[in-house]
Amino acid sequence: xxxxxxxxxxxxxxxxxxxxxxxxxxxxxxxxxxxxxxxxxxxxxxxxxxxxxxxxxxxxxxxxxxxxxxxxxxxxxxxxxxxxxxxxxxxxxxxxxxxxxxxxxxxxxxxxxxxxxxxxxxxxxxxxxxxxxxxxxxxxxxxxxxx
Amino acid sequence: xxxxxxxxxxxxxxxxxxxxxxxxxxxxxxxxxxxxxxxxxxxxxxxxxxxxxxxxxxxxxxxxxxxxxxxxxxxxxxxxxxxxxxxxxxxxxxxxxxxxxxxxxx
Numbered sequence: 001x002x003x004x005x006x007x008x009x010x011x012x013x014x015x016x017x018x019x020x021x022x023x024x025x026x027x028x029x030x031x032x033x034x035x036x037x038x039x040x041x042x043x044x045x046x047x048x049x050x051x052x053x054x055x056x057x058x059x060x061x062x063x064x065x066x067x068x069x070x071x072x073x074x075x076x077x078x079x080x081x082x083x084x085x086x087x088x089x090x091x092x093x094x095x096x097x098x099x100x101x102x103x104x105x106x107x108x109x110x111x112x113x114x115x116x117x118x119x120x121x122x123x124x125x126x127x128x129x130x131x132x133x134x135x136x137x138x139x140x141x142x143x144x145x146x147x
Numbered sequence: 148x149x150x151x152x153x154x155x156x157x158x159x160x161x162x163x164x165x166x167x168x169x170x171x172x173x174x175x176x177x178x179x180x181x182x183x184x185x186x187x188x189x190x191x192x193x194x195x196x197x198x199x200x201x202x203x204x205x206x207x208x209x210x211x212x213x214x215x216x217x218x219x220x221x222x223x224x225x226x227x228x229x230x231x232x233x234x235x236x237x238x239x240x241x242x243x244x245x246x247x248x249x250x251x252x253x
Contacts, residue, residue: 093211094208096207097206097207097208097209098222099206100225102205102222103164103224107208110215
């Protein structure tokens with residue numbers, strides 16, 4: 001019985017090692033990265049459109065479109081949109097800087113996903129307010145972090 | 148020179164919002180992958196993308212390792228006047244490339 005328990009403990013320890021070796025960003029690191037972007041300003045949910053497939057077959061290239069509900073005028077526009085993730089090795093994905101000359105606050109790109117995780121987009125508007133949107137994505141084939 | 152694709156209209160009406168789609172061939176090696184010997188492969192990514200319209204920055208992006216290989220970025224800009232729109236990518240190992248396209252505004 002004791003040997004069985006030890007085996008189980010070993011198994012659990014092994015899983016723990018495997019997880020730490022992957023060196024994924026933790027949700028706490030993602031929160032820290034978001035705080036770094038907002039500078040501690042309050043973040044409200046809303047205004048952001050986040051297009052991504054909820055079930056991703058190939059994590060090596062995942063199309064994402066971010067949009068912000070904004071007239072993009074000189075007095076009321078989006079200054080920046082930042083994208084963060086909770087499960088890749090680094091919490092930051094990309095930071096887009098826009099202005100009234102962008103015309104529309106719509107940005108598309110393709111990212112990697114190492115595992116199923118949460119993605120958070122945060123937008124900074126010209127009035128200093130911050131808005132966020134978080135989505136969960138499930139990945140069936142992860143991007144090759146291990147190579 | 149890396150192969151870059153830029154898809155945007157060549158003509159636009161004044162004040163029209165045009166979509167610009169860009170793609171550049173680049174491995175975006177994350178620096179977290181190991182080769183067959185178990186050694187970490189050195190990071191080689193693009194860090195910055197900048198779009199200038201007649202010299203003025205209208206859109207820019209800071210990229211990290213989570214961006215997929217051959218970075219694709221699409222965005223918009225307002226067609227103000229006929230001119231040159233330039234696209235610059237900068238990255239590790241001194242990578243720098245600039246492409247330009249002309250836009251005729253009527």
